[in-house]
Amino acid sequence: MNKSLRIFAPATVANLSCGFDVLGCCLDTVGDEMVVSLTPDPEVTITKIEGANLPLESHKNVAGVATKALLKKYNKEVGVNIEIYKNIKAGSGIGSSAASSAGAVWAVNRLLNSPFTNHELISFAMEGEKLASGNAHADNVAPALLGGFTLVRSYEPLDVIKLHTPEDLMVTVIHPQIEVKTSDSRSVIKHRVSLKKAIQQWGNVGGFIAGLYTNNYQLIGRSLEDVIIEPLRSILIPEFDAVKETALSKGALGCGISGSGPSIFALSKGEKTANLVAEAIRDVYSKTGLEFDIHVSKINNQGIKILS
Amino acid sequence: MNKSLRIFAPATVANLSCGFDVLGCCLDTVGDEMVVSLTPDPEVTITKIEGANLPLESHKNVAGVATKALLKKYNKEVGVNIEIYKNIKAGSGIGSSAASSAGAVWAVNRLLNSPFTNHELISFAMEGEKLASGNAHADNVAPALLGGFTLVRSYEPLDVIKLHTPEDLMVTVIHPQIEVKTSDSRSVIKHRVSLKKAIQQWGNVGGFIAGLYTNNYQLIGRSLEDVIIEPLRSILIPEFDAVKETALSKGALGCGISGSGPSIFALSKGEKTANLVAEAIRDVYSKTGLEFDIHVSKINNQGIKILS
Numbered sequence: 001m002n003k004s005l006r007i008f009a010p011a012t013v014a015n016l017s018c019g020f021d022v023l024g025c026c027l028d029t030v031g032d033e034m035v036v037s038l039t040p041d042p043e044v045t046i047t048k049i050e051g052a053n054l055p056l057e058s059h060k061n062v063a064g065v066a067t068k069a070l071l072k073k074y075n076k077e078v079g080v081n082i083e084i085y086k087n088i089k090a091g092s093g094i095g096s097s098a099a100s101s102a103g104a105v106w107a108v109n110r111l112l113n114s115p116f117t118n119h120e121l122i123s124f125a126m127e128g129e130k131l132a133s134g135n136a137h138a139d140n141v142a143p144a145l146l147g148g149f150t151l152v153r154s155y156e157p158l159d160v161i162k163l164h165t166p167e168d169l170m171v172t173v174i175h176p177q178i179e180v181k182t183s184d185s186r187s188v189i190k191h192r193v194s195l196k197k198a199i200q201q202w203g204n205v206g207g208f209i210a211g212l213y214t215n216n217y218q219l220i221g222r223s224l225e226d227v228i229i230e231p232l233r234s235i236l237i238p239e240f241d242a243v244k245e246t247a248l249s250k251g252a253l254g255c256g257i258s259g260s261g262p263s264i265f266a267l268s269k270g271e272k273t274a275n276l277v278a279e280a281i282r283d284v285y286s287k288t289g290l291e292f293d294i295h296v297s298k299i300n301n302q303g304i305k306i307l308s
Numbered sequence: 309m310n311k312s313l314r315i316f317a318p319a320t321v322a323n324l325s326c327g328f329d330v331l332g333c334c335l336d337t338v339g340d341e342m343v344v345s346l347t348p349d350p351e352v353t354i355t356k357i358e359g360a361n362l363p364l365e366s367h368k369n370v371a372g373v374a375t376k377a378l379l380k381k382y383n384k385e386v387g388v389n390i391e392i393y394k395n396i397k398a399g400s401g402i403g404s405s406a407a408s409s410a411g412a413v414w415a416v417n418r419l420l421n422s423p424f425t426n427h428e429l430i431s432f433a434m435e436g437e438k439l440a441s442g443n444a445h446a447d448n449v450a451p452a453l454l455g456g457f458t459l460v461r462s463y464e465p466l467d468v469i470k471l472h473t474p475e476d477l478m479v480t481v482i483h484p485q486i487e488v489k490t491s492d493s494r495s496v497i498k499h500r501v502s503l504k505k506a507i508q509q510w511g512n513v514g515g516f517i518a519g520l521y522t523n524n525y526q527l528i529g530r531s532l533e534d535v536i537i538e539p540l541r542s543i544l545i546p547e548f549d550a551v552k553e554t555a556l557s558k559g560a561l562g563c564g565i566s567g568s569g570p571s572i573f574a575l576s577k578g579e580k581t582a583n584l585v586a587e588a589i590r591d592v593y594s595k596t597g598l599e600f601d602i603h604v605s606k607i608n609n610q611g612i613k614i615l616s
Contacts, residue, residue, distance in 0.1 A: 022511045153515035153531060154508065161518050161527065192500045195536070200462065202510035203330045207461035209514050210469050213521035219469065223461060228503070 004037035005110060006307040009103030010300050011088045012095035013171060013265045014139035017226040017256035018204035022152045024095075026143040027171060028300035032086050032099045033307065034063070036107035039079035044068055051086035052096075058082075062097045062128030063104035069127040070105045074115060080108055089293075092175045093263035098140030101128025106145060106304045118145045118303070122160055133182060140259065147303030149212055165299050166215040170274035172252070174243060174281050175263040177291040180236050185260040188232040197227045217253055217269040224254025224267065237262045238288055243281045250280045271296070312345035313418060316613040317411025319396045319603075320403035321479060321573045322447035325534040325564035326512035330460045332403075334451040335479060336608035340394050340407050341615065342371070344415035347387035352376055359394035360404075366390075370405045370436030371412035377435040378413045382423060388416055397601075400483045401571035406448030409436025414453060414612045426453045426611070430468055441490060448567065455611030457520055473607050474523040478582035480560070482551060482589050483571040485599040488544050493568040496540040505535045525561055525577045532562025532575065545570045546596055551589045558588045579604070 010031035016023040032051075039045070044058040044067050058064025063082050071078055082104055088096040102125040109116050116124075125141035142150040142160045149163040207223035210216070234240040234257060243264050247255040251273040252266040264281075268274040274296045285292045318339035322332040340359075347353070352366040352375050366372025371390050379386055390412055396404040410433040417424050424432075433449035450458040450468045457471040515531035518524070542548040542565060551572050555563040559581040560574040572589075576582040582604045593600045 019510065019514065021507045022514060151511065151514045151518060153511045153527075159515070159530060161515060163518055164521070189503070191503055193503050193506055195497065195499055195501050198501055198506040198509065198536075199329045201506065202327065202513040203459065203461045205510040206327070206330060206459045206513045206517050207467070207469060209517045210459060210471055210521070213472070213518070219461075222467060228506075 003111070004035065005107045006033060006035045007103055007107050008305040008307055009034050009099040010144055010303065012098055012140045012143045013173065014095065014259040015229070015257065016208070017224040017230065017254060018201055018208055019151070020226065020229050021137065021139055022205070023149065023208070024139040024143040025149045025171070026147045026300040026303055027094070027295070027297040029297040030088065030094065030173070030295045032084060032088055032103065034085065034100070034103045034107060035083040036104060036111065037081045038111050039081045041079045042077040044071070044080045046082045046084065048083040049086065050084070052090055054084070054086070054090070062132050063100040065131045066101035066125045066128035067104045067108055069124040070108055070116070070121070073124070074112065078112065089175065089177070091179060093257070093259040093261045094173060094175065095140035095144060095259065097128060097132035098125065098144050101125040102141045102144035103304055119160060121145050123158055143303070145303055148299060148301040151209070163209060164213045165301050166212060166217065166220070168217070168269050169299050170268045170271055171297050171299065172247070172266045172268060172274045172277045172281070173258060173263050173295045174285060175293045176238060176285065177293070178238065178262055180260070180262045182260065184236060185233060188236065189229060190232070193228050200227050220267065221253030224256060226256055230256055233257055233261055237264065238290060239284055240264060242284050246280045246284050247277045250276045252277045311419070312343060313415045314341060314343045314615040315411055315415050316615055317342050317407040318452055318608050318611065320406055320448045320451045321481065322403065322567040323537070323565065324516070325532040325538065325562060326509055326516055327459070328534065328537050329445065329447055330513070331457065331516070332447040332451040333457045333479070334455045334608040334611055335402070335603070335605040337605040338396065338402065338481070338603045340392060340396055340411065342393065342408070342411045342415060343391040344412060344419065345389045346419050347389045349387045350385040352379070352388045352390070354390045354392065356391035357394065358392070360398055362392070362398070370440050371408040373439045374409035374433045374436035375412045375416055377432040378416055378424070378429070381432070382420065386420065397483065397485070399487060401565070401567040401569045402481060402483065403448035403452060403567065405436060405440035406433065406452050409433040410449045410452035411612055427468060429453050431466055451611070453611055456607060456609040459517070471517060472521045473609050474520060474525065474528070476525070476577050477607050478576045478579055479605050479607065480555070480574045480576065480582045480585045480589070481566060481571050481603045482593060483601045484546060484593065485601070486546065486570055488568070488570045490568065492544060493541060496544065497537060498540070501536050508535050528575065529561030532564060534564055538564055541565055541569055545572065546598060547592055548572060550592050554588045554592050555585045558584045560585045579606070
């Protein structure tokens, strides 16, 4: 039995335009590294965090809180130490806290010889999300843990479905390094929506999922439409409309807000288009004077990976 | 070239709980017959209607109006005569008007050597629906024309997707012969809904469609939940709750209102369960003193069929 694992904990894109709070997908080339070890003392410790200014106290750190949720259910005396090497910036909208929460519980579970399924790990990782945002959402931790595209069909009871991933789907993400306060990003959302728009939205969710299962890239593209949240939240993201228009003009299937932003994602068929999209939106953003990162990634159908 | 076709025009179940206004499926053993013929005079005539008290004037009859919409686009002088033998009762909620509209345009298209695809026929048949209900909806005509399960992803532009149909899915339908006025059935619907419930609904639409593509009957069942329309409309249907409870207790995967009611549908895996469900809800309804019909059908993956 391994006593220590070095893992890759991937970034994720939640919502995917039409699927607010239910859809998400897992990235392949963007993510953190973590070293998770079993220790003799029955405590959860975090001894190293590089790349981010995050608390080492395990009850204040999402990875610590998620690990403790797992160990509480496991109900045997286990000690865990965690080191976190962050590449995903906090507040970027590509699942930074989810990567740490999901990575921690996934590695601990492996070190314990997998007493839990990956599906079962979701609820532990959600405790980390609750610490991070006050809301135990699953739309980032689910794709991090299961890989590919995931659907959170229901929260009560929790019911997460791993969907089919068409092979040629690629993601381009731009992360403008501005701070969008969670409170602002939430306050623009209205608690009641028109039934007409809700029907459009669930038509698109249906179309998107049918598109995934039939490898119908055009249908996936047509379905990447958000008539409810994007019109409200996009105003918080500089040059959102220009980025979207540019991405679509370069052949992206669709483009929208990643999670609650400020990152913007685009889906494309094939690496060539995804790179073209990246270059073009780089040009758009270069003119703003804002700092930004751009990532191009295929869909990671595996999720978290062991590095050593 | 045939000058005349006798066809089977199937009943359909729209909405399917979670998929209000977007989902529908096609039945196999319930439907009308129609005889559609090309005639020398460039007019649309309806010379016979049996089984229902419907107008023979072609501009007042859904089959006539749908046919005229097709011929207008076809833009050549063609005469059509239609005979309709109704088995689907008007106002039953299983697509009576849709069967006539869809059947007429499908047969005329065949007689003209198929200048239009079945997808293209949908918009003509929708003109019949507009006459019937004031609303050119597609969620009954689409499954009648395409067969199986269909999704209306979008109306503007019209985008209808034929979904995958798991082989063992069966439908049980009970039609209580009460009149629910369309105005009543509409007036109970609220034009604004809570975002929380809308999210639940699109999670279920996603789950339902994922269930269809993966032949996951349990997932289909869990997803057959309507938190928005059913709680409001079911009060117009006598013994709805008792029928639903009974159907589920006998093994139905799910149960809900067919279209805008008053018919109630249940989906089951396998004919045996579908028949058990039929017997049990027959017992429930026998006690009410109301007249009712019960149908058991597999999903008709073909749609409209030529009889001779």
